[in-house]
Amino acid sequence: MIDRDRLAALLERERATYAGLHPISARHYAEATHLFGRVPMTWMNKNAAGFPLYVDRARGNRVWDVDGHEYVDFALGDTGAMAGHSPQPTLDAVAHRMSVLGGLTTMLPTPDAEWVGAELTRRFGLSRWSFALTATDANRWAIRLVRALTGRPKILVNAYCYHGSVDESLIVVGPDGEGMMRPGNVGAPVDVTETSRVAEFNDLDGLERQLAHGDVAAVLMEPALTNIGIVLPEDGYLAGVREITRRHGTLLIIDETHTFSAGPGGATALWGLEPDVLVIGKAIGGGVPCGAYGLSEELAASAEGRTDLDLVDMGGVGGTLAGNPVSVAAMRATLEHVLTDDAFAHMVATASAFTAGVEAAIDRHGLPWSVSQLGARTEYRFASPAPRNGTESAAAADEDLEDYLHVFLVNRGILLTPFHNMALMAPTTTLDDVERHHEVFEEALTDLLG
Structure with a gap:
């Protein structure tokens, strides 16, 4: 036309x-x-x-x-x-932290962090939380954890998903129905098919076929695709994903960074999802850089019980500025007073x-x-x-x-x-x-x- x-x-x-x-x-x-x-x-x-x-x-x-x-x-x-540009409660909390309390970066916790963790648990259901400065970083750290805890090397994503610049996510379904590098991928450290598998969104048969290989640590997915245009889940699809992942011993990571728009608890609360890990970023800081990932009680206990994993120093699950007092104060104010x-x-x-x-x-x-x-x-x-x-x-x-x-x-x-x-x-x-x-x-x- x-x-x-x-x-x-x-x-x-x-x-x-x-x-x-x-x-x-x-x-x-x-x-x-x-x-x-x-x-x-x-x-x-x-x-x-x-x-x-x-x-x-x-x-x-x-x-x-x-x-x-x-x-x-x-x-x-x-x-x-x-949350809107410069929401006043977030501005006030950040200004108080920066100009009255001070300590923009201290490598020490503040009481606000526990409040934010409890609020994220209330909204999304995951019981243990860790902070990042972007959802991309939160995804990267969550991927490292699930690989370590399952002993499996690969991550499965949906074609044309959005998980920031996570290397494992830059894979699409090729003409033969198998994974191939997403066009335009810049400087991939390895062929993405070495680290990842892929299935189309809304395709349970394709997901089942890929998980049958037995080498996928976790499915990392948005509950609705967002960055290639909104693609909504068909009836029964998300429940099917959860059933298939559990049957194959594969963990489920839900990335709510964009789908938080679905409601106060994102699509996870709206649609009753049961992820093992949940990632979120962007909006919860009211414009201040932040990210977070939540773990189920069982997964957190499994990680904390692994004495062979360096979760304290250089194990690859943190950054010096992550969880800093300013971003944590911004998250608390935004969740408490703005995105209600x-x-x-x-x-x-x-x-x-x-x-x-x-x-x-x-x-x-x-x-x-x-x-x-x-x-x-x-x-x-x-x-x-x-x-x-x-x-x-x-x-x-x-x-x-x-x-x-x-x-x-x-x-x-x-x-x-x-x-x-x-x-x-x-x-x-x-x-x-x-x-x-x-x-x-x-x-x-x-x-x-x-």
């Missing part, structure tokens, strides 16, 4: 408009000759318009750039700012309104697209029905169409997550903000379809 020539012309028009609106951002980007890729992290080059916005300030679900433009922010730091049960109720309701409005626009224009929602997170896809696994989801991508929608929206004050068409609701997101997106989205579709 899309006239590709019209799409190309509209994308060129919107990029020219963007360049005209953002001369200061353009100058900063051009002058950044001492940064690899001209940005602090090379993924910041993932943008629809040729150069990134440079941020001046942010608060709640609003961002202002250096050119003076204000945006309704549905990206929210790709979940890192799901009431806040999630509002966020999910707002996301439902977003989903309904996008579905209505798609239906009005007769587009073969779909919308998927996971609690406070919603995303529109260029496929209908919605993809059921990561490979199908990757195949449904349309870079030019996605770029057109993104740059059209940003030129009119709306930010989506740059990596896909994901919109996330913060506690401060309003129905008026949602309606503003719908107005601009409708305008973009009308221009595109004529």
